[in-house]
Each structure stands twice: as C-alpha cells, then as structure tokens.
Amino acid sequence: MPYRFFVTFVVLSLATIARAQNEDLFKSSTIPLELKAKSNAVIRYDKTDIEVKAYNKFIYKRKRIVTVLNEGGIHHQGTGESYDKNRKIKSLEARIYDPSGKEIKKFKEKDFEDESAVSGGTLYSDNRVKYLNYTPINYPYTVVYEAEVEYHSTAFFPGWSPINGFYVSTQHSEYIITNNSDTPLKTKVINFENYDITKHSDYHYTAKNLTSLKPEDYRPSFYTFAPVLKVALTEFEMEGVRGINNNWEDFGKWMYDKLLTGTEILPDVLKTEIKELTKNATSDIEKARIVYDYVQGKTRYISVQVGIGGWKPMLAEDVERLGYADCKGLSNYTKALLKEVGVEAHYAVIYGDRDLVNIDKEFSATEGNHVVICIPNEEKDIWLECTSQTDPFGFIASWTDDRDALLITPEGGKIIHTTIYKTEDNLQLTNARVNLEVDGRITGDVTIKTHGYQYALREGIQNKPLRDQELYFKENWDYINNLSVSNIAFINDRDKIVFTEKANIASSTFVTKSGKRLLFQPNVFNRIRHIPTRYKNRTLDFEIDRGYKDVDEFVITLDPKVKVEAMPEPLEINTKFGLYKFSIEKRSDSELVYKRTHILHKGYYPKEEYEDFRDFMSAIVKHDKTKIVLTK
16 A cells, blocks of 8 residues: 555544544434433533643633533534634634534524624613523424634633633543643642543643532532633733732732722812811811712712723723713722822722622732722721712622622732621611401511621612512512511611511411411511421532521400410520521510520531521521411
C-alpha cells in the first residue's frame, strides 16, 4: 500500500469515526439510562476551548450538544452569546435534530434573536445578546450549538461548570485553555472531589457521566456543592484600562485608582447645602444619617450599564444634576457627600441576593453584582443601601446582610463581612384579642411588630392598594375560613426599625362544631404549615440561612354560655435546631391566654440530621393546630 494512500486512508477513517460518534450523540436513544433519570435535559457533549493571546485578548470557542427531554430542559440549551464593542461574535450557528438523529432545522447567525442583554428597567446599555429562539414541536430533540467570540475586555474570564443546574445531567464536558501570552493565569477548583472529573493539566479538565442533581428542602446554594473551576488573568484589561489582579489588595487598588478617583467632584452649591444641613450634628453617625435621608429624598435608582464594563460609576456631579443613577452612581454620590462633611466611608462591591452569596475571599477576580457603602465604626460598621428610597439608615437585612464584601480603600481592596442579624434580632411579636361567640363566630384585633430580617419581609405592604393589603392578610391566614379583615393600619418606625401591623378580623366558621361541643384552635394568627419534604435518601446537607424568634400572646374571651371542657397541657420542645413551646392559661371562666414561642437557629447541618430537623418542624405544625374543647 503506498504511503500516501495509507495516510489518506487513516485520516479518512478517523474522520469517519468522529462523524459517526457525533451522529450517535444526535440520537436520543443513545443516552445512558442513568443520565436520563430525573433529568429535563442531557448535555451530550460540551467543549470550551479558550486561547489567550495577550493580557487584553482571548478567543473563546464552544461546541455544545444538548438533548432536551421536556419543556423544563429548554433553558439548558445554552444557545446564546453576549457581545458589545469589546466582545465580538465571530461565528454562531445551531442545528436541531429529531429523536432519530435526523436534522430538521438549521440556524445561521442572522437567524438568532438580537436584543439588549439587560432588563427593561435599564436606562441605557451597550451590552447585547444573540440567542436561539426555537419552539419545539415534539420532545425529545437535540441541539448542536457552535460559537466563537473574540474578547478584548479580559476582566471577566469564562470559567467551567460541568453541571449546569438541577435536573440536567452531563455525558461529556471538557474545558481547555491555551495560554500563548506572557500573562499568568490563576485557577481555583471547587467541589471536584465528589464527581468524575479528570485533571489533565492546570488548564485542561474533562467530566464524564455526571448524573443530575435534584433540589431538596433547605438545600445550600447550588454552587456550594456543584463543581466549579474559576479562572482569572493576573493582568487584564477592562475597556482600555489595564489592571493587576494578583490578590484582592491590588485588585481593589486598581479599582480605586482607575474607576473611582476623579468621580466624586461635587458642585459648590451642593457642598454648601450639605454642610448647612449637617452643621448642628453632634456625631459622624448623625451626619451620615442626615446625608442618607438627603440622598433618599432626592434621587432614585435606575440601571445604567455602560462605562468600564458597567463597573465605573457615573460622576457625582451628574447624579446631582439628573437625580438618578444605578447602585454604583448612587453609592459613589453618597460617599462624596459623606466625605464633604468629614465622614469616612468606603465603596464596597458585593453580591446582592436573597441567598447569602459571598465574594470569594481566597480568589480575587471580577466578582459581585451590586455596590453599597460601608462607614467604619468602632461598635459596628454601618452599611448603607443607597438604591432604596425607603430602607432605614444602616439597615441591610434580606439583600446584602451576612456575607463577604470587597471594600475599596485608597490602600487597596479588603474583604470584610457585612452585618449579621442574629436570631434574637429577627424578632416578631404578635399580640391579639379574640372573642368567641356561642355560635362559633370569632372576632378580634391583632397587632404584629417585626424587627430585623422579619421587618424586611413585611415592610412595603403599606404602600400597596387596600385590596392588596386585605389579600396579604388573607393569604397569611388562609386557614381561617370566611375571613374578613378591616381597620388595617401600618406604622413604619424607621428610626427604631420596627414595622407594626394592625387589623380587625372576623370569621363565622373558624370554630368546628361537634354536637354541643366546639373545637377551637387558639393559635389563630401565627402557624407553621409547611412540613419539610421527606427523602428516602437525602443527598445534600441542609442550611437554615437566617434564624428568627416569634413570640405570641393571644387573650381569648369566651361567651358566658361557653365552658371549657378540655385543653392541652403546656408543651416545650428544645432541639439544636431551635425551641418551640406553648401554654394555655385559664384566667377565669371566660378568659384564656395562649402563649407561644418559636425559635429557629441559623446553621449548616449534615444531611444525616435532616430527619431530626424534619421531626422538629413536623411537631410544630402538629401542635400549632392544637384544639381546645368547649361546650355550650
């Protein structure tokens, strides 16, 4: 056999084998059964190939084959790319295959949808996205997606997440970086040990046959247990501005020098005004409170996603002139005003989220999605949420509490933890008077006072229409049949950070009748109703991310024609997860007092203890429906 013919034969044979393997992935029937189980989609093949050409340029290539098994898997297609003037899409295409592997649709770049990459609440933005908008006729179907993007802004470096979310499995995923530049790369591996992931080098990994994960009650944040590879350049460029990123200190120094310096200049008229407003203040905290109130009364939040990657704030003088800005602009404006009256304050980058998401203290990179202000204070640092027109001074529960943030100082970046609201801080006090008539009708009035995180859950309802306020109470007490709510009132004490709700209630059918007996459940206003799901084999540890304490006292007045026949004994359940206790005291023939305390502790617990926790919560649900037996 001639040598040239032999080589040609081998090359053609390899190409034929590769094509056959690819075509095999287009067929839904070739998915291993263990990957289809409890999956909405299966990633058949996903290869990310990144070539770093310089500190300010890399080429990103991706080929992805995904079989979508049902409607819930559509968002796992991964068929879209963001772009702007520093990210150019070089190629983009997709093909759709039916279950047998037959091609039924082909999309070129011009066929992809093209729209702004940010929400309608954004004033203006230069970020856009091209994505595949495909409506399937039948399931399953397979998508083959290929893209190439050229990056000239290298601050955000694509990492690797071989598992894309819940109910999606991965047959093969690969990640490769070729570094042809003089700039070193940093990497951090997270949670690889529990998965079939092979490390070929510091910049080359493969994952195979990763079965789908399913969500479980009280689960921790997804990426605390899913595998992730973080990557960052130690020298990068953000829209023409060169930066250094060996650690958080020099990354923060770069932000201060290149993004913040020169942005805090205020008009002379404003300087005079803010000094006049604070001239009688006797402390820095009092000055800061005046400044914060001033900002809340004068500005409003609107997203602005332009500038250096959306990271450079608007000029303070422009915020003053326009009266609006995003979190960066409003925080920087507030910081400039505080500086003008002699109060030290720092710009801080953070993850704003209901879940507790931290800036990674061990790995410096372009992180975070929000900016706040920190005022150093000996007793406790004061954090300001500058985008809100209603949040009390120094209050950050529910959105930026209890997490690591990046503080930007003239000396550089520092990781610092935000305010932790302890169990006793998140207090709810409920007091009520309930009147029970001989026909089973109840009337009453209730007062609810909330503090800390529980304040954040309630505050805001006072600004809604009356119909929504009535629905709010009816949804909270949906176990009260034929409930009517009247005389609704709210008091928002922003100084003490206490939210008070008051209402009158009535129900003609709350009490159950059984012959001459009435069965009455004394816990009228604060019941736990959700029992955590039971799992035969719990797979994840569980977390109570915020603790709280509820204290209830209801005075129950009985119609003179009604007598108590039986009522439960006092009960107390004390566990590592929290405390639950209640008692019913008979003050007279016509007056009872129901007292209840429920404490839930913040904590991270091993999966082996989940059933004990479930037992604790189940007992609360049961005893919150405790009955008193009455006779006519």
